[in-house]
Amino acid sequence: MQNDIGRVLLSEAEIVAKVKELGDKLTEEYRGKELLVVGILKGSNVFMSDLIRQINIPLKIDFMMVSSYGNATESTGVVKIIKDIEQSISGKHLLIVEDIIDSGLTLKYLTEMLETRKPASIKLCTLLDKPARRKENVDVDYVGFEMPDEFLVGYGIDYAEYYRNLPYIGVLKPEVYEK
Numbered sequence: 003m004q005n006d007i008g009r010v011l012l013s014e015a016e017i018v019a020k021v022k023e024l025g026d027k028l029t030e031e032y033r034g035k036e037l038l039v040v041g042i043l044k045g046s047n048v049f050m051s052d053l054i055r056q057i058n059i060p061l062k063i064d065f066m067m068v069s070s071y072g073n074a075t076e077s078t079g080v081v082k083i084i085k086d087i088e089q090s091i092s093g094k095h096l097l098i099v100e101d102i103i104d105s106g107l108t109l110k111y112l113t114e115m116l117e118t119r120k121p122a123s124i125k126l127c128t129l130l131d132k133p134a135r136r137k138e139n140v141d142v143d144y145v146g147f148e149m150p151d152e153f154l155v156g157y158g159i160d161y162a163e164y165y166r167n168l169p170y171i172g173v174l175k176p177e178v179y180e181k
């Protein structure tokens with residue numbers, strides 16, 4: 003698995019420090035508010051687990067599962083909801099947690115759909131942002147790192163469902179997906 007990684011872009015230590023920094027900001031932002039943190043599966047799973055433990059106020063969590071990539075490296079543009087939030091979000095402050103924003107298609111679709119359920123607010127937090135690849139404009143409130151236009155894996159992010167368990171973020175060698 004390590005042999006498929008061309009370069010490590012973010013080390014485990016850099017990620018830990020950034021998650022702590024984001025958690026501190028979110029603690030201040032949501033103090034005294036009814037917070038529901040919504041992770042977008044599967045990619046956000048690792049980031050979400052670390053992030054909520056750095057937010058030091060009462061909160062609830064839930065998950066949605068959507069898919070637009072299948073086993074490809076380009077978004078299909080069709081967002082499928084596989085699992086929805088299990089509770090009413092009306093009047094709640096929603097924090098959507100993503101591992102990566104690339105084309106923006108996933109979040110554009112999701113935020114528009116969730117707005118119709120009348121939450122008190124919706125904000126977005128992503129560990130990684132690839133602004134160069136944006137097809138849909140989405141307002142991201144909290145970004146861990148801006149990344150170059152390369153196919154990234156690790157820390158929850160997959161290629162063909164593998165590499166999610168790498169503790170760092172790396173670039174996959176092109177020969178891995180070109181073969």
Ligand SMILES: O=P(O)(O)OC[C@H]1O[C@H](OP(=O)(O)OP(=O)(O)O)[C@H](O)[C@@H]1O
Binds near residue numbers: 042044069071100106
């Ligand atoms: O901005 P976009 O171009 O829409 O890409 C970002 C989305 O793509 C990935 O999910 P994917 O659909 O691959 O599912 P996964 O989280 O299960 O890997 C990632 O976790 C984001 O949800």
Ligand code: HPA
Binds near residue numbers: 104152154155159160
């Ligand atoms: O760079 C990426 N890597 C893996 N999955 C992704 N989904 C959107 N962008 C990416």
Ligand SMILES: [Mg+2]
Binds near residue numbers: 045071159160
């Ligand atoms: Mg994926």
